[in-house]
Amino acid sequence: MATPWLIVPRKRPSFVIIKLITMTNTYNIAGTDGNLMVPVLNETGSLMAYLLYPDPTGILQELYSCMAISRQYPGHCQAIPRQSDTNAGTWAGTFNKAASFLHNKAFGYTGEPIFQSFIHSLKPKKMAKSTTTSGSSADRIKNDPAFERTRENMAEFGRAGKAAKLLRSIFRDVTINAKDRVTQARLAKVTSRIITTDPVNERGARTVNNGDLQQLHNFHFNARAGISDSLFVRCPVNFNRVSGEVTVDIPVFVPRNMVQQARGTTHFRIVAAAAAINFDTERYEYAMQGTPELPFTTDPTQATTLTLPLPANSPDTVVAVLGIEYYQRVNSRSYALKSGEHNATSIVLVDKVA
Incomplete structure (x- = not known):
C-alpha cells in the first residue's frame, strides 16, 4: 500500500x-x-x-x-x-x-x-541509575594507598604548572604581544619534562630547580615566530655570574634586509630581559632593556649593547630572553602592532649554578 x-x-x-x-x-x-x-x-x-x-x-x-x-x-x-x-x-x-x-x-x-x-x-530510553557512585572521591585519592602514583603525578604536575606561570609573569612586559593561546600549556609541558630529570628527590617530590633547566633554552613564547624567524641578526648573549650582568650585543645591520617585515611596520625595536629565579620559593630578580624605536628603512643601524644588571654571585638560575616589537608611527605617535605572525620573544640563555 x-x-x-x-x-x-x-x-x-x-x-x-x-x-x-x-x-x-x-x-x-x-x-x-x-x-x-x-x-x-x-x-x-x-x-x-x-x-x-x-x-x-x-x-x-x-x-x-x-x-x-x-x-x-x-x-x-x-x-x-x-x-x-x-x-x-x-x-x-x-x-x-x-x-x-x-x-x-x-x-x-x-x-x-x-x-x-x-x-x-x-x-x-532512560538508563537505570546505579546504586553505586562512579569515580573516586577526593578523600580516597588523598588517602587510599591504591592512588599513591596518582598523588605523586598530581604533586609534580602542580609544580610544573606553577613554574610555567612564574616564567610567564616574569617576562610579561616583553611577551605581551609575542605569545599564543597555548603558551601556558606548551611551557608547562617543558617544565614537566624538567621535573622528571631531577636526580635528587624521589618520585612525587621532584622539583624544577633540581631538573635540567637547559630544556628551556630556545623556547618560543609565540609558537608562530621565534626570534630567529623575525630578526636575522646574530646577537651574542653573555652572563657574568660574579658581576651579575647579562649583556646582549647587537651589531650593525640594515633593517630592510635583516628584519622580517610585519604589515604596516614603520618602526621596530629589539628588547631583552633577564631574571634570577628560584623556582622553589618563586622569588626572582628582574631586569629589562631595549633599543629605541628604529626606522624600518635601508639605512644601517648603530651597534648597541643591552646591559641587564642582576645580583652578583646569585645562587639562582638566570634566564634571559630576546624579542622584537613592531610599531606604526602616525603623526609622531607610535602604535604597537599586535602581529601574531612576527612579534617574537624567545629564551636565549639559561645559566644554572653547577
Missing part, C-alpha cells in the same frame, strides 16, 4: 502536509474520485484532517475539499458530512519523500492516537 499523506487545514487557503509513517486500512473511506481517505479526529472528536493516498508516481493530483461524501460505503466505513470549503483549491506538486512530519495529536476513527506506538518508540 502506498504511503499516505496527512492534509491539515490551517489558514485558508494554505495547508499543512504531514507524511504518515504507518497506517492500517481498517477505517479507509472511499473518496468521490475513487481514492481512499481516512478521517483524523482531535481530542474533542472534531474532524481536523483527511488521510490521502498519493498516486503511484508520488504526486497528489487534487486536494480534497471539505464536503459531504454521498455514496455507498462498505460496512466498516462512514461518511463525514461537513460544510463545503470554497477556498479549497487545486494543488499539484511532487513531495520529497525524505521529509517526515508528525502530528502528535492526531486520532483515528476509533479515537485511538494514530502515532501512539510510534511516538513512544521515539522517546529516549
Whole structure:
C-alpha cells in the first residue's frame, strides 16, 4: 500500500502536509474520485484532517475539499458530512519523500492516537541509575594507598604548572604581544619534562630547580615566530655570574634586509630581559632593556649593547630572553602592532649554578 499523506487545514487557503509513517486500512473511506481517505479526529472528536493516498508516481493530483461524501460505503466505513470549503483549491506538486512530519495529536476513527506506538518508540530510553557512585572521591585519592602514583603525578604536575606561570609573569612586559593561546600549556609541558630529570628527590617530590633547566633554552613564547624567524641578526648573549650582568650585543645591520617585515611596520625595536629565579620559593630578580624605536628603512643601524644588571654571585638560575616589537608611527605617535605572525620573544640563555 502506498504511503499516505496527512492534509491539515490551517489558514485558508494554505495547508499543512504531514507524511504518515504507518497506517492500517481498517477505517479507509472511499473518496468521490475513487481514492481512499481516512478521517483524523482531535481530542474533542472534531474532524481536523483527511488521510490521502498519493498516486503511484508520488504526486497528489487534487486536494480534497471539505464536503459531504454521498455514496455507498462498505460496512466498516462512514461518511463525514461537513460544510463545503470554497477556498479549497487545486494543488499539484511532487513531495520529497525524505521529509517526515508528525502530528502528535492526531486520532483515528476509533479515537485511538494514530502515532501512539510510534511516538513512544521515539522517546529516549532512560538508563537505570546505579546504586553505586562512579569515580573516586577526593578523600580516597588523598588517602587510599591504591592512588599513591596518582598523588605523586598530581604533586609534580602542580609544580610544573606553577613554574610555567612564574616564567610567564616574569617576562610579561616583553611577551605581551609575542605569545599564543597555548603558551601556558606548551611551557608547562617543558617544565614537566624538567621535573622528571631531577636526580635528587624521589618520585612525587621532584622539583624544577633540581631538573635540567637547559630544556628551556630556545623556547618560543609565540609558537608562530621565534626570534630567529623575525630578526636575522646574530646577537651574542653573555652572563657574568660574579658581576651579575647579562649583556646582549647587537651589531650593525640594515633593517630592510635583516628584519622580517610585519604589515604596516614603520618602526621596530629589539628588547631583552633577564631574571634570577628560584623556582622553589618563586622569588626572582628582574631586569629589562631595549633599543629605541628604529626606522624600518635601508639605512644601517648603530651597534648597541643591552646591559641587564642582576645580583652578583646569585645562587639562582638566570634566564634571559630576546624579542622584537613592531610599531606604526602616525603623526609622531607610535602604535604597537599586535602581529601574531612576527612579534617574537624567545629564551636565549639559561645559566644554572653547577
